[in-house]
Amino acid sequence: MSSPIVTQPPLIDSEQRVLLHGVDWHQYESLLGVLGDNFPTLRMSYLEGTLEIMTNSPEHEELKKVIGMLIEAYLQETRTRFHAGGSTTFRQAAKKRGLEPDECYCLGAKKEFPDLAIEVVITSGLVNKLEIYQGLGVREVWQWQSGQFSIYHLRSTGYELVEASELLSALDLKLLASYVKPEEQFDAVMAFRETLRRR
Template sequence: MLGLLAKLNQWEELTSHSALHNVDSDQILLMNGISWDIYETLLKSCQNISHYRFKYLEGTLEIMSPSRRHEVDKKIIALLLETYFLEKGIDFYPLGSTTFRREAVARGIEPDECYCFNSEKSIPDLAIEIVVTSGGIDDLLIYQGLGVPEVWFWQNNQFLLYYLRGNKYEQINKSELLPDLDLNLLASLVMSGEKPKVLISTFRQNISR
């Protein structure tokens, strides 16, 4: 465990280097052969370090330091979705980047954003991931083991949606949970670069028509 923390400290020093401040990509560290106990201990050790995200899949650990673009897109999507929920009278529970994990299936993840609908549950109904840098753990394999019904990826300026049918995800064109949501409109607003106040106002005008 001490060796793992030392490696993490070295990685943190590297990613905080001034030359990387303007790099618009997520920094990802992958390690294999990590036991569940070490994963849980690491989560506890880093619970006050908000700029790391942890994923675990059957002995492989991913630690990510999100980029500025990652965090901006995540917040804009959350603001717009929550505006939609409020405008449409949808009963929702925002769980943010809560850690969800199940030792029995050796899986754990911290979504970028996630929501329960109608009531608060142990596992979210909808999880959203912002993909800026590829090459990490397959998030869908983690979510499949956790039993999350619907997962969205924001990648290359578009939404990719998956719905869990049985024990496998099926790619879908529109949300099963939010069938009336115009994803093309949502994507265009996220890409627009407008101020959040303008985005919310524009979105409200469109969804109230």
């Protein structure tokens, strides 16, 4: 009996990245089809023939999860309608771009591409994800790195680093950041909800 082509990878403690050049769109889509369901911690970022494949670490997964829960708590407490997309693969053949955000949200109704994408940055990427997001028309990208958020809002000329979110202008990002505690997710989210209710 032959061995399966795809096997489950061992659990690793750090992020690992591979960069491939000269990958055409059909090859990218084929890899998505083969790897997508079998390797849930893999992230693929495709930009005009260059493909980065990254394996997320447990730290990365825990951070993205608690950030997502906090954002959803804020949207629920403020009665802001949203559609959560998680790490759905978004791609645009005409622009030769595709990726899976760590978390993403459409505000209001569900759309083809999200309004807001969240990226946890632990190690430097090999592909410029902002270029990919720009090609997909994602209005705002929040990067979490070294204990704080950096907010990039899409303008006609590209992304601009801004002080506060223009999509969720009432959200205090420093307050949000203070509750990003992956080791105590439940308590952090409940405490954040209580703080929001008192404000």
